Amino acid sequence: MATYVLIHGAAADSWYWGPLAAELRDRGHDVIAPDLPCEDESAGLAEYADAVVGAIGDLTELVVVAHSFGGFTGPLVCARVPVDLLVMLQAQIPAPGETPGAWWDNTGYGAARQEADRRRGVPEGTEEDPVTLYLHDTPAPLAAELMAEHQRTQAAQPFGEPWPLDAWPQVPTKALLSAGDRFFPVEFMRRVTVERLGIEPDELPGDHMPMLGHPKELAERLEAYRAAR
Incomplete structure (x- = not known):
């Protein structure tokens, strides 16, 4: 049995992990999905990592799944606690010393x-409206609930902080991309992944939120990664 640690992105809470968490629990695993302090104007990347590490506690056999802006937090967690596997799910991949605010220009996001x-x-x-951009492949009731009840104000503090690691943590890492994401286009994400991690990412169907639209397939991919590590 593993413990899956699910790290959400910016301006949201952990609710959106629900369908995937259910799939993983049905397979016998523990799942934790902490809420990050994204509304706290005093909280930076260290505090985001603190929230995750605090939720982990003494749990072991950790598989960390970092989504979107959670990509800046996931590796920080791996540098602090023993992690068996890190999965970057349609996640921003930071470079040492890079601020999240600079990531967009540094990666050539605008042109891509x-x-x-x-x-x-x-x-x-x-x-484009958020549903068209982020949630076009998400079941309509889930997209509506996300937009109505689980959007949060995103504080600016972490976007100006340099990512503090000197190098990627020594943890097995996989990258999984959503083939239909309009916000982080798959060709762009593939290039950034190869350039920054030196690994070829895999793909699954979906928009920016594949845990809502394709939770079973996502769970199967994660389980395959875990079994093969």
Whole structure:
């Protein structure tokens, strides 16, 4: 039995892990999905990692799954507690000393997103609504609940803090991408993953929130990673 540690992204709470957590618990695993202090203007990356490490406590056989902005927190947790496997799920991959705020320009996100939008036929300058951008492959009731009840204000503090590790932690790492994500286009994420981690990512169907739209397949992928480590 493993303990899956699920780290959510920016401006949200841990609710969105629910369908995946249920799938993993049905397979006999423990699951923790702590809420990060994203509304706290005094909380930075260290405090985000503190929240996760505190929730882990004495649990062992850890599989850390970091999603989106959670990619800045996941490796920090791995540097502090013994982790068997880190899975970067459609996650931002930081470089040593890089602030989350600088990540976008440093990775060439703007140009990559513009090209991906052009390929989809989105007129330049169009502001797409969140459901169209993030949740187009999520079941409508779950998308509506997420938007209505689980959006949180995201404090600016962590975006100006340099990522504190000198190198990637010594933990087996996998990268899993959502093939249909419009916010983090898959071609862009694949390039960043290869450049920064030197590994080829895998893909599964879905938008930016595959844990809502494809929880069973995501659980199967995670279990396959765990079994093969």
